[in-house]
Structure formats: C-alpha cells, structure tokens
Amino acid sequence: MNSKKELWILLASFVLPIAFGTAFFYLSPDSFTRHTINFGEFVNPIIATEKEDVVFTDINHNLQGLWTLAYVTKQCDSICVKALHDIRTVRILMNEDMLRIQCLLLMTNKAKAKVQPADILVGYSIESLSRQFNQFPKNSLFLIDPLGNVMLRYDSKQLEVKRVIKDLKRLLKYSRIG
Numbered sequence: 001m002n003s004k005k006e007l008w009i010l011l012a013s014f015v016l017p018i019a020f021g022t023a024f025f026y027l028s029p030d031s032f033t034r035h036t037i038n039f040g041e042f043v044n045p046i047i048a049t050e051k052e053d054v055v056f057t058d059i060n061h062n063l064q065g066l067w068t069l070a071y072v073t074k075q076c077d078s079i080c081v082k083a084l085h086d087i088r089t090v091r092i093l094m095n096e097d098m099l100r101i102q103c104l105l106l107m108t109n110k111a112k113a114k115v116q117p118a119d120i121l122v123g124y125s126i127e128s129l130s131r132q133f134n135q136f137p138k139n140s141l142f143l144i145d146p147l148g149n150v151m152l153r154y155d156s157k158q159l160e161v162k163r164v165i166k167d168l169k170r171l172l173k174y175s176r177i178g
Contacts, residue, residue, distance in 0.1 A: 038170070039163035040143060040152030047132050047150035054106065054123040061102070061121050067168070067178050068144040070104040071156060072125075072133050079139050080105070083156035084120055087141065090164050091119075097172050104144075108133060143167070146178030 051062050069087040073080050087103045094101055103120040108130040125133065133140075136153055141164075143152040154164060172178075 038152065038167050039160070040154050040167055043136075043142070043150045043153055047129070049129060049144065049148040049150065051148075053126050053129045053148075054104075055126070056121060056123045058121065061123075063104075063144055063148045065146050065178060066102045067100055067146060067172070067175075068102050068104050069164075070106045070142045070144055070150075072106045072108060072136075072140055072142060073138070074107070074109050076105065076107075079157060083139065083141060083159065086156070086159050086161055086164075088119060090161055090168070093161070093165055094168060094172075097169070100172060100178050101168070106133075143171075145171075146175075 049063055051064060054063055056062070069090060071080065071083045071087060076084075084103070084105060091098055091101050091103055105120055105122045107122070107124050110124060133142075137155065139156045141154040141156045141159060142150050143154075143164075144150050152167065
C-alpha cells in the first residue's frame, strides 16, 4: 500500500510541472512576448531581401554576409546626417566585432545622396522593397542580418547608441554567421 502512494507521488512530481507549464504557455501566450530584452522593435512580418533588391553605388557590396545597420530615407537631410553619425559611432564602439558590421544609407528613391561618408555604403532600393519600408515611420534605422532579413527597427530621432550596441552585442554573441 505504501509503495503505491510513493509511486503516485513520484509520478506526479514529474508530470504536474510539465502539465502546468504547458497550460500556462497556451492559456497566456502574451506573457512570453511582452517582456523582451531587446531595445529595438521587431519587424513583423519579416522583410526578406535578395541581392537584387538593393543597388549599391559601389558594385562590390551586398547585404548578405555581414550585419547591416541601414538608415532608410527618401533624401538625406539634417536628421539623416545625425543618424549616419550615430550608426558610424555604433560600428566603431563594437570594437573587435566592428568588422562584422556594415553601415548603409538606403535611399528609397533615385535622389542623389548629398552626404557620402567613406565608411558608409550608399544603396538604392527597388520599388517593392521601398513599399515595404513605407509601412514604418520615416527616418527609421533597421538592423539587417547576414542572410538579408530585416530584423529590428529603431527610431533615429530618439536613437540611444548604448541600446543599439547592447542589442548588437547580444546578437553577435550568439550568431554563428556574419
């Protein structure tokens, strides 16, 4: 009689935590996504880019292979210049991971970029990609992974360099690509 009681206690100690965890997960799915530790806003739905989606002024570059901080705008004004300075600062402050990151000024129309810093690439997006970026607020900064997927969005007007660096360090720590 005593051994049956011990068997049920042992069985309950293994089954009940799994049952409670599963019930909690399915009954309140918001609690798992509400408190994320990233500072950027996840891009949902994901924007996947191909090599042909961005035409670079320098033909030796593409979005695949490196993490990309892309500032998307129609034309470069004073906000654009400040954002380009900020993303260049982020790249420099990444220290040894600096070589895994590239900076990009992505123009959504064919206007000539007035500012062309040496370490920032300039590219023009095709029409379909421009339409996808138009669903986000103007003057946004995007983080693109080495496979060409747009992952995170930051507001360039209220950009905090330290927070972008924390997100990048966390991603690069666990990333085996780029």
